[in-house]
Amino acid sequence: MDALPAWPKGKKLVHLDLKGAPPRMDYLHKLIGLFSGLGADGLLVEYEDMFPYEGELKVLQSTQHPPYSREEVLSIQEVAKSQGLEVIPLVQTFGHMEFVLKHKSLWELREVGHCLGTLNPHREEGVRLVKEMLRQVVELHPGSTSLHIGADEVYLLGEGEESRRWLSTPGRTVQQLFLNHVTRVAKGVREAWPNLNMIMWDDMLRGMDHDTLKGSGLVGLVQLMLWDYNPTLDVKNTVYLLERYSGAGLSELWAASAFKGSTNVHTCVTSTQRHVNNHLQWLQVAAALPEGIHMLGIALTGWQRYDHLSVLCELLPLALPSLASSLQTLTHVGCVFNPKSVCLSVPCPSSTTADSVLFPGRRLAELVVELTAILQSEELRHFEDNMFVRGWFTPYHRQRKTVSPLIAQQLQSQAMTLLALVEQRVAMVKKEMVRLYPASTAQEWVEQHVSPVVAPLQRILEDTRATGICSLPYE
16 A cells, blocks of 8 residues: 555544443543543543433433533543543434433334434424433533534434325425434524534435535534444545535535444454554545545544444453554554554553553453453354264253263363353453443443353253253163
């Protein structure tokens, strides 16, 4: 690959997705200092149910673990400011509102009953709810000059009964339905806070033609953030999209990459190279942009869940080498960056030479990597397929109690050894994890990422005991 220029002048934001595994406040403060040291300019903070909503919105607060207090939210901003970072809060206002619409008292505000994420755009109560959410978040961020209003992945829009009636009028489209709600929200923000910049995700606009974009009502009102987390991002198509937006008057643009949380819904260990490749593709996009397209910056997203109800993705300590590599990829001028070199300043989970002080959470990262290696080992993951189970301990043998005591004893010994090893490592992981995260996060992580893997092994162990390994196989 030819040498690429650094990311053009603009901000580099680190995204904090707090809808899962919210860090303890002292650990979060350390992370903010690290982000600054790695070259970030700001934080894009997505609180979801960790925000201390008040009044009628108190129902939105997390019940799994205590939400951050008002004082803690302010402390995030104070620490960020001391490190030279701005804070941009992100509040979902249309799609991905699972944490809101899951509550029974708010079910009627769903676009369709079986989709928890999408707000019904026809209900005044829904619009008032969104405006009150925005008011509380903005007022608790007095120093912020920008606000992200989300609006990505508005699934099943147009399929609700009220939307179907609205769409039955000739000439009306789902695109207009989307734009009507978003522009109404954005105009409400502009009226309430005239000097606040607004950012929104771009994906719902990608299929709109030039005239629709130009007449959308969003021109001069919002800044679009185009997201693509693919390591093989289509450079030509991305440049084309940015040109289309700019040509329609949506000239203030952001990019959004990923440093974690976009590989697989249940990934535990971050692939640094995958995310470096994503940033290298974004550098190619920046290099190919014609003059006149104004890129305000790039947000390096770090998703903790795919949505509010999915399992936890990689925890932040596992992704710090990826974040460091990605930020350095964007800032190294005239060279192709080698992600392995980042271990000199932010140790990779497998590194044993650098000072752990430089890597807050490094011990947890190491332990998770070690545990994951055990869980992904052939011996454990495919225990049910080993020769002894497939040959002498099938369901047929177990149901008829025709199991060789020698084989049962062999399997029991193997299973107990593996389970003991896993239990030992899980105890170490949990002990370290609760130093950085709530105990509920440690329990959730184990139940989601460990329990399903060892369950088949536990069943076989129980069956070996049920067969009575000291009895003869046949009467």
